[in-house]
Amino acid sequence: MQHIFGRFSQISIAAALLASTAGLQAQNFPITAGQKATASQVAQTGVPLSDLAPNAPDEYTVKRGDTLWAISGMFLKTPWRWPELWGMNLEDIRNPHRIYPGQQLYLDKSNGRATLRARRSGESEGQPGTVRVSPRTRYESLADAAVPTLSPQAIEPFLSEALIVDEAAFLAAPRIVAAQEGRVLLSRGDRAYARGVYTSKDTGKPLSTAKGEPLDYRVFRNATPLKDPSTGEVLGYEAQFLGKAELVRGESTASVTGKDGKVSDEIVPATIDILVAKEEMRVGDRLVAEPPRELLSYVPRAPSTQIEGQIVSIYGSAVRYAAGNQVVVINRGARDGLERGHVLAVQQSGQVLTDRTDSARTQIRLPHERNGLMIVFRTFEKLSYALILEVNEGAKVGDRFINPN
Known part of the structure; x- marks a missing residue:
């Protein structure tokens, strides 16, 4: 029993091999060159402590129901910087799409930089710490056990309906x-x-x-x-x-x-x-x-180029404002360089006011203020569907969005 976590990494490797040999193309998610480069750099240098979330835990065990977005947000201030979190753990997690319940993550903050590992500092692979477990019976497909980026329930209806x-x-x-x-x-x-x-x-x-x-x-x-x-x-x-x-x-x-x-x-x-x-x-x-069913990956990341636009509509004609976990249509698509997984910052349009301190009563517009985040999960030529991840006040048609950086 004391080597149970040594087996978790073996289970992850076995799952990857099973998926590839079974021809499960949905598991062969692409990793962009930019993500690889970012991860490799962070793997060597770590992440500044100032980039960590205020309450980043020293250790965390991945649980069923977790998402990559939630785990990334737990350790970093900006969840869309998932490639950097992956880079912090490059030795143990060679594919950022394949993290499994039961894997334990340890945060090392030595030397003024932060790194994330799947075992404690100084602990060699195959010699993990003692873990107490209770016997239970469970059956599941290893190929489907990886932690998803987003909650599938949040977007599944829109993949089949929209x-x-x-x-x-x-x-x-x-x-x-x-x-x-x-x-x-x-x-x-x-x-x-x-x-x-x-x-x-x-x-x-x-x-x-x-x-x-x-x-x-x-x-x-x-x-x-x-x-x-x-x-x-x-x-x-x-x-x-x-x-x-x-x-x-x-x-x-x-x-x-x-x-x-x-x-x-x-x-x-x-x-x-x-x-x-x-x-x-x-x-x-x-x-x-009916199109072929796709098991898609949504690795959160900022667009590599500057993109800005507006919300065109909110899915469901009965609502005027979009809250968290609601879907909106935006006026940018594949032709503009948008891809699945791109994270965008929602802005609340600045209010137009009269400057009452000016005798001329000049009209002024307040600056646009950041209101939340959304992630693109389906793209068309000129339009895209995006899921509102977090929002301070309800997003509405006409609200602008920009890169999250």
Whole structure:
């Protein structure tokens, strides 16, 4: 039992090997050259004590439910500087995405610099301290046991529900054209009929059950234009998620002989079954093929270039202000260099006031003040979704954001 923590590092290595040999590409998260360079530098020099969080613990045992963001914020004043925290522990954690419950972290503050290690100073690998444990039975997949960067529950719904498309793509999407027995509203378990090919200018692709064609679809409605708060430019359209459907039969045509003896082709729409219904569906709602499921990494970090912009909308039309763990749409995307994991500082717009101490009653604007932090978790060409991590006062449409540094 006394060598139990010596085995934790072995378990971590074994998990990494299992993930790679099993072909779990979701575990092969990329590490940028910049992150490597920062980590290597910090591994050699450590972090100034002034950069540590005021209440940074001398030691900490990683627990189930922890996130990399929370652990980084526990030791450093700025949680997005995760590559530096990784660099403080470069010998023991060679991949910052792979930290496991049970690993124990020790903070060494000798020589006026801080380093973070997975074992006490002076303790050799394979000779850890004595740990008292209680017997228990547990079954889990090692490949899925690593501590995530963010709480998956906070963003999982938006990975499956949120959709930003351009107008042309949405108009060409297959749509529900009829329901059984003349029903107006559709719910889970109902059967409906859809078409992907039309004679108008927005002709799309027919729905087909042929090999290689998608069978699972998401159902959307009302593509709402998202406009840049400053320029008024339409940056994209956000569609309302309604549920999910499965394609049972593809579109086809049937030859029919009329009373006059002439043969003509009748259009037979595709058949779909409603599998999930967040809201009731109806004729005219659109279908978008279900994308492959991604297990993504969100290593928090500041953008490498200066980025600034504004909040375009708050996900969920019933709310005006975004609090912690709420999602916003921002007017910068992949074309602007935004990536998953980029942390941005939310600014509260300075109030416009009249200077009553000036006889001319001059109009002045107070400086923009920092209001919180958000992390980008999904990017599109011109827009991105970001999760509010912390905020002093509710963020609203039009609020600005800048680099967190």
